[in-house]
Amino acid sequence: MDDRNHQIGDKPRKQTEELNVGRNEGRDASRKADRNVDRDSDKGKETGSPSRMSWNGPHADGYEHSISRKIPGYEQLYEQMDRLLAAILEEQGETSPPRLLVVGAGGGQELVTLGTRHPEWRLTGIDPSAPMREMAQRRIAVHGLAGRISLLPGTVDHLPASDPYDAVTCMLVLHFVQGNQEKLALLKSISEKLKPGMPLFLASINGVADSPPFALQMKAWKRHMLDNGIPLEDWERFEASIGVETDPVDSVELEELLLEAGFEQLSRFFGSFLIEGYFALKRVEP
Numbered sequence: 390m391d392d393r394n395h396q397i398g399d400k401p402r403k404q405t406e407e408l409n410v411g412r413n414e415g416r417d418a419s420r421k422a423d424r425n426v427d428r429d430s431d432k433g434k435e436t437g438s439p440s441r442m443s444w445n446g447p448h449a450d451g452y453e454h455s456i457s458r459k460i461p462g463y464e465q466l467y468e469q470m471d472r473l474l475a476a477i478l479e480e481q482g483e484t485s486p487p488r489l490l491v492v493g494a495g496g497g498q499e500l501v502t503l504g505t506r507h508p509e510w511r512l513t514g515i516d517p518s519a520p521m522r523e524m525a526q527r528r529i530a531v532h533g534l535a536g537r538i539s540l541l542p543g544t545v546d547h548l549p550a551s552d553p554y555d556a557v558t559c560m561l562v563l564h565f566v567q568g569n570q571e572k573l574a575l576l577k578s579i580s581e582k583l584k585p586g587m588p589l590f591l592a593s594i595n596g597v598a599d600s601p602p603f604a605l606q607m608k609a610w611k612r613h614m615l616d617n618g619i620p621l622e623d624w625e626r627f628e629a630s631i632g633v634e635t636d637p638v639d640s641v642e643l644e645e646l647l648l649e650a651g652f653e654q655l656s657r658f659f660g661s662f663l664i665e666g667y668f669a670l671k672r673v674e675p
Contacts, residue, residue, distance in 0.1 A: 458614070459627075461661045466560070470590050473590070478556065487511070488511045492558065492579060495518050497514075499560055501529065514539070515545060516540075554583055556587055559589065560590065560591070563643075567636045568636065588670055593664070595637055651671055
């Protein structure tokens with residue numbers, strides 16, 4: 390859904406008060422206006438700015454080899470996701486082989502991690518980007534998982550809600566979704582495809598992009614990337630994408646969105662600079 394080579398990428402109940410609704414709608418409108426201004430400005434720049442990113446362009450090709458150098462603890466993020474997911478499924482007393490959905494599966498990290506460790510699990514990945522799906526398919530084949538994993542084109546909206554999954558992962562995807570209403574729509578669609586009481590695992594860039602703490606985290610993150618061999622051009626492209634091609638929200642907004650989408654029992658399990666990992670359970674309605 391995005392170009393992860395040069396971008397980074399793997400909760401009160403409903404908001405009912407008019408003030409909160411107005412605040413979120415106003416924030417979304419402001420962000421949209423700012424992004425439109427940025428896009429118009431970019432059209433007039435012929436030199437001196439990083440090239441723009443596309444999930445379907447050549448920037449996707451190096452994702453597999455660069456992402457672990459960009460995110461400290463990248464492998465640990467998926468290790469912890471796997472351990473927690475296995476513990477939750479065991480706690481829920483699942484006896485039949487669980488069915489898992491990986492939203493934004495391009496790159497293949499979740500599919501390979503879960504597929505190699507749990508040969509009895511049935512995995513389905515979905516991603517709209519052909520180059521990213523091809524990358525995932527190559528990794529799946531290398532690990533001998535081709536016969537056990539389904540990899541589909543499109544988005545979660547294309548999947549039927551009549552056959553829900555035992556768990557869903559959405560790692561390093563949500564910050565690419567523009568605006569809180571679109572984020573909420575994605576989370577609601579995921580909830581529709583998930584059994585009640587079962588987990589969603591989510592990781593994303595979180596924070597207030599124009600705040601001093603965010604700027605300090607970005608400064609430190611830049612040092613980490615450059616020290617690990619990421620070209621300055623790549624960092625500048627990623628930095629320029631914040632608030633334009635990516636749309637981070639802070640943890641309070643994320644909690645509100647998840648609760649409104651039908652999730653509860655939110656728990657944070659990972660943090661690395663601005664990237665946070667959470668899991669939540671789909672609410673069991675009385």
